[in-house]
Amino acid sequence: MTFPGASADRADADYVVVGAPLDISTTFQPGARFGPDRIRRFAGSFEDYDRRTGRHFSELAVHDAGDVHAWTDAAEYVDYLVGTLRDAVDDDAVPLLLGGEHTVSVAGVRAVDADLFVCLDAHLDLRTAFDGDTWSHACVTNRALDAADAAVVVGARAGSEAEWERAGEADVTVVDPETVADRGAAAVVDAAETAVGDLAAATTYLSVDVDAADPGVAPGTGTMEPGGLSAREMEAVVRAVAPHADGFDAVEVNDRDDGQAATLAGHLLRAFVFAHAGRA
Incomplete structure (x- = not known):
């Protein structure tokens, strides 16, 4: 199964989808191993055309490289995954990682040599x-x-x-759900700019833990936390x-819902590609 519309050859790709079905440290409801294929499956309902950008997803040179089979040593797996994602970076393509538990995001951060980690997440981690x-x-941001x-x-x-105390240090900024509801995506961009000084000059990695959404929006995740973001708010942040x-x-x-979480994740991946492809 490949992500719908990811039809480019690897050699011609500007974006490379990689599945990372790691699922060994989930603390409440397991099943993240099913995430990559579930996201691909539920993305099949989307229109190819994006009205906001006037672009077709199938024309944006996206390739699906399949999954990197997971094993039980997370540190070794992340090291291996870094190499897979860095191959895409070295070919001037943008890696698009589908988890899997949030631990895999560390591989993405390392692969692009990020200065800034922007993460939508219910938990500080x-x-x-x-x-x-x-x-x-639970340690991924650290x-x-x-x-x-x-x-x-x-x-x-x-x-x-202890995590909230750590979040008060200079290298961490928390933009809470109330601030997103009040100021929108601009609050996130402003925080990112402040964090690195010049966002345009920084290397940034964007991660979406689907539990950032309110459980009523995306119940199919391991550790639900009420009071979260709406799908519209998450899309606005991703596009910004x-x-x-x-x-x-x-x-x-x-896999513990009727596809709501997977549908949201696939939608946000597409929103990222549409917005990234239209950058100046």
Whole structure:
């Protein structure tokens, strides 16, 4: 199964889809291993044409490279995945990663050598370890900051006391759901600009953990948290950040709904490509 409209040959691709079905540290409802193919499947209902940009997805040189089969050592898997994604970067293509648990985002950050990690997420994910696991998906923002200089976490509303204290340090900015509802995507772009000084000169990686959405919008995810973003708010953020981004992922989709989470993730991947392809 390939992502609908991802019909370009690898040699001609401007965007390369890679599935990463890692699913070993989910802390509540497992099933993220089904995410990549589920996203591909539910993207089959979309129109090829995007009215906002006047573009057809099938004409934007997207290639689906399939999945990188996961195994049980997350650190080794991430290292291997970095190489796969960096192959795309070295060919001047933008990696589009489909998870899988959020841990795989670390590979994307490393592959593009990101200065800034922008993440839509219900959780801060700033733990140094969870239940003794330093590669838990609950540690992904902390792990991303091993490589990136700064992180902007959009939609966060959950975290331990220690995580919220860590989020108060200079290299982390939280744009909470209330701020997104009040100021829209501009709040995220402003935060990103402040984080790196000159967003146009920075390398940025954009990650979407589907649990950033309110569970009523996307219940098919491992760790639901009420009070989240709307689908429209998430799309606005993705479209606003995409022109500045060098890589993208959609993660934490599982098989425990009727396709709502997968549909949203696939829609946001397409929104990213449309907006990125139209950058000045």
